[in-house]
Amino acid sequence: MASPSLTGVVVFAFVAYWFGLVLYRLSFHPLAKFPGPRLAAVTSWYEAYYEIVKNGQYSKKISQLHDQYGVCAFNCNISRGRWLTTVSGPIIRVTPHEIHIRDSRFFDHVYPKNVHLLKEGWDKRFGSEGGLLPTPDAQVHKRRRAALSSMFSRRSIIEFVHIIHRHVETFSTRMREFEGRKEPLNLTHAFPALTGDIIMDYFFGFNYGQLKDPEFASFHEAFIKIGGTGHVATQFPAIFPIMNSMPDFITEWLQPAAKPLLKFKRDQRDVIARYLKGEDVKVNDANKTIFQEILGSKLPPEDKTQQRLEDEAQIVVGGGVETTAFALAIAAFHIINKPEVYERLHADLVKAIPNRATLELQPLEQMPYLKACIMEAVRMGYGLSARNPRTHDKPIRYKEWVIPANTCVSMSIPDLSHDEEIFPQSREFIPERWLGDPKTDDGIPLDRFMVSFGRGTRSCLGITLAWTELYLTLGMMFRRFKFELFEADVTDVEMAHDFFIPVTSLNSKGVRVFVTSTTD
Numbered sequence: 451m452a453s454p455s456l457t458g459v460v461v462f463a464f465v466a467y468w469f470g471l472v473l474y475r476l477s478f479h480p481l482a483k484f485p486g487p488r489l490a491a492v493t494s495w496y497e498a499y500y501e502i503v504k505n506g507q508y509s510k511k512i513s514q515l516h517d518q519y520g521v522c523a524f525n526c527n528i529s530r531g532r533w534l535t536t537v538s539g540p541i542i543r544v545t546p547h548e549i550h551i552r553d554s555r556f557f558d559h560v561y562p563k564n565v566h567l568l569k570e571g572w573d574k575r576f577g578s579e580g581g582l583l584p585t586p587d588a589q590v591h592k593r594r595r596a597a598l599s600s601m602f603s604r605r606s607i608i609e610f611v612h613i614i615h616r617h618v619e620t621f622s623t624r625m626r627e628f629e630g631r632k633e634p635l636n637l638t639h640a641f642p643a644l645t646g647d648i649i650m651d652y653f654f655g656f657n658y659g660q661l662k663d664p665e666f667a668s669f670h671e672a673f674i675k676i677g678g679t680g681h682v683a684t685q686f687p688a689i690f691p692i693m694n695s696m697p698d699f700i701t702e703w704l705q706p707a708a709k710p711l712l713k714f715k716r717d718q719r720d721v722i723a724r725y726l727k728g729e730d731v732k733v734n735d736a737n738k739t740i741f742q743e744i745l746g747s748k749l750p751p752e753d754k755t756q757q758r759l760e761d762e763a764q765i766v767v768g769g770g771v772e773t774t775a776f777a778l779a780i781a782a783f784h785i786i787n788k789p790e791v792y793e794r795l796h797a798d799l800v801k802a803i804p805n806r807a808t809l810e811l812q813p814l815e816q817m818p819y820l821k822a823c824i825m826e827a828v829r830m831g832y833g834l835s836a837r838n839p840r841t842h843d844k845p846i847r848y849k850e851w852v853i854p855a856n857t858c859v860s861m862s863i864p865d866l867s868h869d870e871e872i873f874p875q876s877r878e879f880i881p882e883r884w885l886g887d888p889k890t891d892d893g894i895p896l897d898r899f900m901v902s903f904g905r906g907t908r909s910c911l912g913i914t915l916a917w918t919e920l921y922l923t924l925g926m927m928f929r930r931f932k933f934e935l936f937e938a939d940v941t942d943v944e945m946a947h948d949f950f951i952p953v954t955s956l957n958s959k960g961v962r963v964f965v966t967s968t969t970d
């Protein structure tokens with residue numbers, strides 16, 4: 451008998467391996483009994499197809515799957531002559547190793563207070579596991595967060611507020627410039643320039659003057675153009691090390707939009723190296739930079755390396771620029787698009803700030819209608835559109851299901867923002883829903899379900915900075931100016947792609963407006 455060729459053996463081994471893996475994942479894996487598409491249970495290529503080929507569409511697909519499996523479980527049980535007590539739609543297996551839950555009332559169980567949990571996968575996605583946001587290990591995250599918390603405290607923000615004022619005033623001047631020229635101002639471009647200058651000044655002690663740039667050149671285009679890279683890196687983690695090993699000019703040639711981010715990386719590398727030598731590189735009048743904060747903290751030496759500080763710098767910019775800018779764009783579009791909202795807000799602002807030239811934070815923070823507009827914009831902006839993974843070291847019971855310990859479980863903020871039972875007409879901008887201590891039908895305060903800043907021990911550290919920016923920017927805009935939309939519609943502020951952050955249609959030209967000064 452002829453002996454089998456080497457190729458034959460390799461092919462046989464390969465087929466046997468895949469057959470065994472498929473069988474294991476479908477029948478013997480601890481998650482085998484959970485509902486969901488069999489293909490998603492077998493391979494993460496299912497996720498890759500929706501994220502990479504379809505350009506950030508897996509969240510949308512997962513929503514459809516929740517609907518589909520809910521209906522299927524209901525019909526299947528009825529056809530078997532049983533009435534259903536629970537429907538399996540809220541819980542599905544979305545990759546071989548991950549369970550996704552869509553149930554607003556379960557959010558606090560997955561993201562509990564005071565429990566430090568492992569977060570899997572974001573380190574691969576960003577290629578910067580040294581940053582706080584993607585740090586996987588719970589204890590490492592805890593100490594890194596503790597070292598930064600004073601920098602993000604209200605006291606620190608108040609000490610810095612004069613610099614935010616300066617940028618908001620620059621923005622006001624730029625608006626007058628567009629008014630004078632009778633040209634439409636692109637708010638989708640202006641807001642990331644504003645939030646970018648603020649973050650740079652706050653954390654790094656200098657800014658790039660993006661707000662003063664004629665076209666508001668900022669990090670925005672880079673984030674949008676390379677937004678999908680995170681999906682590729684999730685499947686092929688080697689991509690970031692490869693990209694990082696390439697000379698910048700090649701990356702810039704491949705993707706010109708990445709230029710500002712690459713410059714930022716180079717500058718940070720240089721600035722951090724100087725801080726590590728003990729120099730003070732700060733050029734503004736802020737108290738401290740993030741690097742001084744970390745280097746002066748009790749963190750161990752491995753958390754004070756050049757690489758770790760570079761990772762943190764990238765994450766701070768990534769986390770703070772687009773999130774706040776998107777919330778600003780949503781607020782601005784809807785307030786302008788709904789004259790009754792504009793009139794009410796403007797009248798309140800005139801009362802709270804009789805002298806239009808002075809803009810103070812405190813009176814703005816006491817305005818219920820402005821706060822309601824911001825709540826509504828942040829609800830509709832989600833912060834992050836990505837599935838947010840947590841791994842509990844104990845089993846979690848969800849309805850009739852027991853999720854085994856050490857399973858990656860995720861939920862998604864947009865699912866809560868659009869839970870129609872909690873936020874009826876969830877796609878409409880209705881600030882009134884936040885007025886007068888609102889509650890759900892069963893008496894739970896509505897703000898328990900506003901999770902756009904996350905929940906638990908890894909919730910947004912920049913929340914106070916974000917609120918301060920939102921109060922001052924929107925307060926200034928709607929106290930001093932009136933606006934008219936120019937060729938903009940709601941698709942300019944609605945998510946069309948989940949690139950970790952929500953991104954509007956790639957064809958959107960942005961929210962463009964004509965500006966007129968108010969006279970009252």
Ligand code: HEM
Pocket residue numbers: 582583584595649766767769770771773774777828832833834838901902903904905907908909910911912913915916
């Ligand atoms: C409207 C504005 C913002 C929204 C909606 C938002 C949303 C979020 C969300 C949902 C998370 C939690 C991720 C998780 O659960 O794992 C987060 C984390 C974080 N955010 Fe924000 N963010 C905003 C603005 C900012 C700003 C201005 C900064 C300042 C740099 C910032 C810095 C951070 C940081 C450092 C983390 C990581 C916290 C940790 O892992 O412990 N964010 N943000």
